Amino acid sequence: MDEISGGDPSPVRVNKLGHLVYEVSDVEKTVKFWTEVMGFSLSDRNHLGMAFLRCGSDHHAIALAQSKAPRRASGDAGLRVQHLAMEVDNADMLFAARDWLKRHGYTISFEGRRGPGCNLSLHVLDPDGFDFELYCYMDQIGKEGRTRPADQFQRVDSLEEALAKTLPESW
Secondary structure, three states, X not given: OHHHHOOOOOOOOOOOOOOEEEEEOOHHHHHHHHHHHOOOEEXXXXXXXXXXXXXXOOOOOEEEEEOOOOOOOXXXXXXXXXXXXXXXXXXXXXXXXXXXXXXXXXXXXXXXXXXOOOOEEEEEEOOOOOEEEEEEOOOOOOOOOOOOOHHHOOOEOOHHHHHHOOOOOOO
């Protein structure tokens, strides 16, 4: 940290995820994804045709901007949004989401548990191929700052296996 700040630490302390703005090939199709599939509400539109969506009391959590670029394909070169993660209440919601998304033809790009944080997760691709994660049961870090040791991660590739392979509650 001192290499970057030159001994002058940043005053920035992020409290929560704010919002994501990203370009899409079809704003209306993507608004439907966020409202009808993910349960967001449309807050506003601006003079450029951007759509602003909310999931809580903040005016917007996601904003969509129209692009002339086509739908992205996996393997595209260059920088990209890797994914945005959003917490849900519990595993039951992940199972219900997975089943609904599959029934409606959405691509599930991952489900299970990967590692650090040990959260159960479900990744879905939006209409433009962007990856969004729904998750629950994220490890919580106490004031002491201690995290779960790597040998407890128990990576698995299904929600069923993640629930079957319970993790120690403390570490």
